[in-house]
Amino acid sequence: MSYLADVGTLARKDLLLELRSRDTVPAMLLFVVSTLVVFNFALPAGASDEAAYGLLWAALVFTAILGLTRAFAAEREQRVLDGLVLAPADRSAIWLGKAIAVVAFLALAEVVALPAFALFFEPVGWELVAAVALASVGLAVVGTLLAAMAAASRARELLLPLLFLPLVIPIVVGGVGASIADDPGRYLGFLALYDLIFAILSWASFEYVVTE
């Protein structure tokens, strides 16, 4: 129970920090809507539905990168991560608390992105909403781990996308598949499996990322 209490404390702290600073979520909202507007003009008339769904997933992945580059900014500025790492709490609680906050930020961006997508491109079905929800978890669990790794580097803005994009290709495959396939269940299952595997890997490896 104390582990969950620590996770709750850390996630609440991240949400409060964003509420105060408003550094990340407004930028993510603006970015995802701007990207969809640009794609709306970039996609030729008569282009297939598949192309539109592909662009939506590209927009969501890049929006996630935008949020993740700021994920450990507050900890980096004043070396607060050292303070958190020294606390007797399990260090994976730092990762899980942060990942929950990232999921919340992504959910806000998606609440805006999906109606915008419906407006510009295609109607939004339950399978797309389910795929986006599952993908958000995957993007957050992998992205938070990589953001912590990148935060320790001087070239963090370059490093994060370089590490993140190859690892989230399965999410894009699963997301696009669930959006357009006749049987989306298979792809949704694939996304859930991805979330589970990478959540376990990230949970287990976070300690090694934040300590020498």
Add this chain to the structure above:
Amino acid sequence: MISARALGRSFGAKRVLRDLDLELGEHELLLVTGPNGSGKSTLLALCAGLLAPTQGELEVAVDRGRIGYLAHEPLVYRELTALENLDLYGRLYRVPERRERIGMLLERYGLWESRRERVATFSRGMQQRLALCRTLLHEPDLLLLDEPFAGLDEPGAALLDAELEALAGERTLVLATHDPERVVPLATERLALA
């Protein structure tokens, strides 16, 4: 409580600490002095477990949750208030009677009136006072204090003098400073890094 043999630490090609032998017992106060770049902060970060030695051995016989670490930076969130920062650490360190302990420290260090202000609005001295509150919050057995007088005005420094006097002999302290005169009477061990 702390035992080091041939301890060394390098950052790339730069060797900051080399061949350091050290024994520090419980309830002793080690005063670490030396010029900039001599490895004082590195030694404290090694003792805290934030850095790993690149040479030799280091044993610190205390759980990480019983260490109080005061760094150059206050290790608090600028967008949170003093109260929110201490509450966060108090929860993570499972401090018993957290609210009372936080209130007592904030009052002792003259931050009670500013408790609901964001740290970003604090002066350097106020941030250092808050950092001291954070370090002492969980009543640690081992205190690692890196330049604890930095940024403090005379009343703040006098408060810290009194705190150190009360802690000396009851806790184990490692204190790195450029201003050793204030601490010399309390020190049981001295280490001059070159």
